[in-house]
Amino acid sequence: MTVQAAPRTTEERREPKGRTRKADRAAKRAFHSRRVRPAMVGALLLTAAGVLTAIEVISALLDRPARIFPYGWVRDAAWDDWYALAIFGALALLGLVFLLAALLPGRSRMVPLHGRDPSLMMGVSRRGLKRAVAAAAEEAPGVSGVRRVRLRRRRVKVVAKTPVREPAGLDEGVTAAVRDRLDRLEPLPGRSVRVRLTHQGT
């Protein structure tokens, strides 16, 4: 059995719209992924390629070829040789991966929180938000434990255990408890709550 609840409008939303919207935008932006890892890979590759080429070319110019990288075979390579194809294919693939890393929004471990002040940006870790939701559900009447909490962009799904055989109506209390907790924390964007109760034994 599932119960859904739309995100409730909270008191803060009645405040001057422009200011809170600005604050929300600032908070969201502050916790966007910065793409540090793909950028590190790209920068390292760029540096390595540049250094290697420079060493080879300069050492060859000085008549003392370093030959760190065996490039003699390039002389005889044709465009449709399998290794030429493999190299170009790998380059194209790498380029696509970098492009995707640049264009996709990436994933942040922090969830921004709604605030009133555009200069104060707060975020809570995904783990922390999940734990808060689970704690709220655990404290609701008729719940003996929480099996799973799933955090989506606009929805929170909770699967809770209950010792009650006929849990009709119980899930509404759990939903209200979770929604209450979310309303105090106010993650961005607002999330609706979906609760499923399963019998303890199953």
Add this chain to the structure above:
Amino acid sequence: MDRRPARINRTGLTLLGAVLAAAGGAGLARGLGAFGDGRASSPVLTGGARRFAEDNAWFWPAVAAAAVVLALLGLAWLLAQGRTGKLPGLALEPDAEAGTTRLSAKALAGALEAEIGEYPGVRKVRARLVGSSRRPELRLNVAYERLADPAELRRRVQDEAVPHLRAALERDSVPTVVRLRLVPGEQSPTVI
């Protein structure tokens, strides 16, 4: 804001990705016969290209220079990942001629860490003042335990700790980024 590396990374990744994908895609297309089978089986390095390199004395030095520039670019990109500069100290009255009051950023951060560290359930706090003396910014990392309530933590940071810092700096607003992180940990039962 601390978003400069984010913009650099995005631009750098787009440029690098586009160049690699274009070069790789073009080579692959030629090898697979998109421009005709005759051109597909021709050698990559033609005699003409090699003669060009031999005839022009500037060719190889130019390649070397380009490689060095690329390597430096990569290095600069790597270094840009580092954090924004930590602020050693702050001048409270930047334009006063009679003398200025200097505040140690470390002392301020330490006081803030101590204050937030007292909140229930907080394991570890790291406060850093970054930016410039004229426009200081605060980065706050709060690690809390399972039993703490993040909503309560958030309220106290927002209503108590940050206003205290603003008062100490004599500013109406100090741009602040707060990260509340739940850390796993043994729930040591306190026995008195």
